[in-house]
Amino acid sequence: MASLKEVRNRIVSVNSTQQITKAMKMVAAAKLRRAQDNIIQMRPYAQKLGEMLATVSSGSERGSDSPFKKARPVEKVLMVLVTSDRGLCGAFNTNVIKAAMAHINANYADLARRGNVEVLAIGKKGAEGMARRGFKVTTTFQHLFMKLSFVEVKEAAEYIMDAFAQGRYDRVDLVFNEFKNVATQIIRTEQYLPIADSPNNTQTGRTNINYIFEPEEEKIVNELIPKSLKIQLYRAVLESNASEHGARMTAMDKATDNAQELLKELRLVYNRTRQAAITKEILEIVGGAEALV
Incomplete structure (x- = not known):
């Protein structure tokens, strides 16, 4: 059985840990509120921009001329992982x-066996995890979550778009956590490049509609496609950011509850050990008194 001092030290240690997890839960809750507001505001904008791009592309004769829509035989793939910088x-x-x-x-x-699958990590944990599994991590954007903004994410999007346009990759896929609620995050795997034609346009027959473009058609398409790609990546990062704070809040809440349960057990052990020590001392005193008689 552990000594009273050992049990007491463990109680102090667990109590300190519980205070830390409580504080982390409160910080995560405060950050989650802001992150949740950001993604709720971004979703309608990203959705409407995507619909606008699909509409213009379906009615445009030049939509297929964009380098971001050209499908090539897949020989080299870039996986974009959106994770966190901290655990x-x-x-x-x-x-x-x-x-x-x-x-x-x-x-x-x-392709992976031939080393033709590379990883671009937004977040340090994704880079570390994929590197341990033998994948080449081309670059890591670890600074994005320190000051999350569209300007910061735009740099990552432009890097990916330039690499695809130059032919360094034939396919770019995006993996991230989509925020649903505090306790639930949904893993999404999406094709980022080349831009896939929307199946809704074919079903609704929008391709047969004649559009009047102002300014010229080519300029609109060439501006909308890069903008849409940047917004798509920004939305994924915002989704992941909100999901991270929700996951951390839930994890710290569970850790706090577990610490409370452990404290109850340790206090019970402490009381039993203390009672056993007192009983032992009483028996020793009684035994010494009887020996004197």
């Missing part, structure tokens, strides 16, 4: 890495 958020990062591995094994297993 202590449950299975948040692990789920993204597992989803990326499952996607690679299902679609690019042969």
Whole structure:
């Protein structure tokens, strides 16, 4: 049985840990509120911009001329993983890495064996996880979450777009956590490049509509496509940011509850150990008194 001093030290240690997890939960809750507001405001804008792009592209004779819509035989793939820079958020990062591995094994297993699947990580944990699994991490944008803004994410989007336009990659896929609520995050795997034609346009027959463009058609398409790609990546980063804070809040809440349960057990052990020590001392005194008699 542990001594009273050992049990007492463990109680102090667990109590300190509980205070830390409580503080982290409160910080995550405050950040989550702001992140949740940002993504709620961004979703309608991103959705409408995507619909606008699909509409213009379906009625445009020049939409297919964009370098971001040209499909090539897939020989080299870039996986873009959106994770966090820090841990202590449950299975948040692990789920993204597992989803990326499952996607690679299902679609690019042969390319991966030849080393033709590379990773671009937004967040340090994704870079570390994929590097441990033997994948080449081309670059890591670890600074994005320190000061999250569209300007910062735009740099990552432009890097990806330039690499695709130059032919360094034939396919770019995006893996991230989509925020649903505090306790639930949904893993999304989306084709980022080349831009896929929307199936809705074919179903609704929008391709037969004649549009009047002002300014000229080519200028509108060439401006909308890069803008839409940047917004798409920005939305994914905002989704992941809100999901991270929700996952960390949930994880710290569970950790606080577990610490409370552990404290109850330790205090019970402490009281039993203390009672046993007192009983032992009483028996020793009684035994010494009887020996004197």
